[in-house]
Every structure is written in C-alpha cells, then in structure tokens.
Amino acid sequence: MVLSNYSTEDKVLLAVDCIIFGFDKEKLKILLVQRDFEPEKGKWSLIGGFLTKEENLDEAALRILNHLTGLHDIYMEQVYSFSKVNRDPAERTISVAYYALIDIARHDKELLKHNPMQWFSLKDAPKLIFDHNHMVEKAMARLRRRALSKPIGFELLPKKFTMRQLQKLYEAILDTKLDKRNFINKFNSLDILIKLDEKDMSSSKKGAYLFEFDEEKYNLKVEAGFNFKI
C-alpha cells in the first residue's frame, strides 16, 4: 500500500544550493554570487545549479561548487531540502542546501579567478533571492549546533592561529561575546591544541603564541562529541 500512482506533471527540477562559510581571522563570511538572469537578475544568490541525470546530490554539490568557484576537495554536508510551492516563481524547483566551511586565505587565489563572486560578512549580507536567506539561517543553526557539540575550526582557521582568532571564530558562530579566561580554560580542557614555540607579532609588541590543532585528538573529539557550555 505504498502510493504508486504519480503524474508526470509532478516531476520537479532539483537544485543544489551551496552555503560556503569562510573565516578571515575576524569575521564569519559567506560566499555569494550576483545572479545574471531572470527572475531576480542582479540580486545576490547562493552558488547553485541543477542536479543532472548521472549524478547524486553530493556529486552535484561538488560539481557545481567546482564549476563556479574553482574550489575542490571541499567537505560539504547536506543541510536540508527546501520545497515551498512557488519558491522559484519560474518553475517548481526543490532545492537541497549543502554547506561547507573554508579558510578564506587558503582559497582566495582559486576564488579570485572566478567572477562575480564576493565574500560578505554574515552580519552585512544582502537580501538574497528566493528562500536563500532561510537556507543560510538553517545552515547557520547547524553550524552553531556543531560548534556546541564538537570542536570546530580545523576547516575555518589557518594552520597556525592565535587563541584570540579561535575565540573570535567561536564568537562569530555563536554570535555572542565570550569571556577570555573561561574560553581559554574550556579549550585547554579539551586537550586538542598544540602550543607552538612561535608567536604572531602582528597584533602586539609582546606577540601572541600560535597554536595548531592536534589532528588526531581533534578528530577523536569530533567523533565523541561534547557539550560546549557557554
């Protein structure tokens, strides 16, 4: 008694839209593109395209991202499928949102070749086409949940980073100010950082120690999960 009947009219286009979060040591950003066709030509949009016959959704997300930005080897995760009737006024389209986290500095060379992409601070992002703002919110909620239950930063920070940068990242994701001492204690108790014998001298005379993630311990914590209380 599964419903077997369907009408060909019920067939839909399946789109994939990519929410690319980046961090530039200060702010959480999102990669957007200016739409160059109607409807909503000229407005800002997530990076997207359509699923084709010979690929699954994961493959489509990677292909679309690579084709439009040059990015490759990016870990993407399916977030949610958006299906409001008339979300795309031109034609019934269901869109599956994917998200990725990248370190902006590490990827900017690839991205600069591709126009007209632009990084926007999440706080100052423009109104997007269709339900794309809703997609960003949903991905942001996922990112926040992830940050509270697993370590985060590996994909978003440069290989070597200061405690201040790590704290800035958490503050950006959780959208809240964190107490410095509490944050440091909390993070040290996770035991996933390696303190380097090297300093970042760019922000003060005294300099700030640089850290790396201990990749093995980091990955173990990702699997085990924790509750990062603020």
Added chain:
Amino acid sequence: MVLSNYSTEDKVLLAVDCIIFGFDKEKLKILLVQRDFEPEKGKWSLIGGFLTKEENLDEAALRILNHLTGLHDIYMEQVYSFSKVNRDPAERTISVAYYALIDIARHDKELLKHNPMQWFSLKDAPKLIFDHNHMVEKAMARLRRRALSKPIGFELLPKKFTMRQLQKLYEAILDTKLDKRNFINKFNSLDILIKLDEKDMSSSKKGAYLFEFDEEKYNLKVEAGFNFKI
C-alpha cells in the same frame, strides 16, 4: 553565474519516505508496509509516496502518513534526501526521508484499521526495498544524537511510565545496557520528571512508582540541550 541551463530530462520524481519509530514499553519498533506492486512487489518497505504539485515536503509527509496509516497530528522531521542514481530501478526518483516518534499503544487503534502495516522490532526488521535500510540507519543515528543531546521519551512513552520503561527506551535507542543507578541519578539530575503517588503493579509485588514528564521543564531542556554521557 548561477547555472541557469537545465534539460527537462533532468526533472525527477520526488518521493517522501517515512520512518515511524514506535516503542511498546520493551522494544524500539518500526512501522513497515508490504509493497503491492513491482518492482520488489511483496517486499517490506517504508511508508512512502510522491510529492505532488500543490504541497511542500512537510505537507506531503503528513498527507502520505495520514492516507496510509490514519495517523494524524504526528510531529515529523526531515532527515535527509537520498539520491543515488538508480536507487529506484523503475525511474529516477529522489527520496526525502522523514521520521516520527510515536507511542505504539496510543496509536494502535488507528493503525489496525489499515493493512497490511506491521510493527517490526528494529533488531529483527527484514531487508527493505531500495535504500530504505540506509534511511532507517540515518534516522536511527539522528534519534541517537537527539537522545544524547536532548531529553527524549515524551512522544514514545505512555503518559505515565516507570523508570524501568524509561531506561529500556534509552537502552533501545543507544543499543547498550545502562547501569540502573547511574541512569536514575543522571535522569533525576535533569529535573524533568514528576514522581507520582501511584504504582505500576504489573511487574512486581512491590510495584514500581510511575512518573510523568514535567512538560514545561522538559521543553526547556529540549531547547537548551545537554550532553547525556553514558
């Protein structure tokens, strides 16, 4: 530079498949249906159907569930979209999986009217059609994550339940034996249970106290989240 070009051939059928978890005070179960058409006629399947033109996915999930089982007012949550090429050999179909949690006893009257549905213990569930076993695994992983980060039980247990039933539920979801004293302490520390002045006399001479969830505190914990360490 969003990819605007697509071919009508790329249009797909969008199915919705429902993973209905139930608990009968002892075991975690799943509601299945025997498929009565080809391909895979006679095999067991999740409850499913196709998205139609005038509804979004949430509405489709509720409509399909209600039409096939009589169940209504059930809270369903989107889990994931499955898109392997040829997952349905008859036609390219992408399926969005939804899951729901229900107390079997509370709903069996509605369900019995509808055939040929059957509850299977998760442990003894048959091989399902297509990628439905994979869908169940994914929903099960979601349920497990949920049980570790938020209280669970409100939808799955009868209104009044014993500590033993609550523990059985957690053991079924987490697929592990739990120490009774630790479990009770852990749960009491959450402060979401109301101990009733009433006993369940069915399982021992002495009887076992019945509990209810304090709905307000329960919902606050659902929002706040926690880390239920085993």
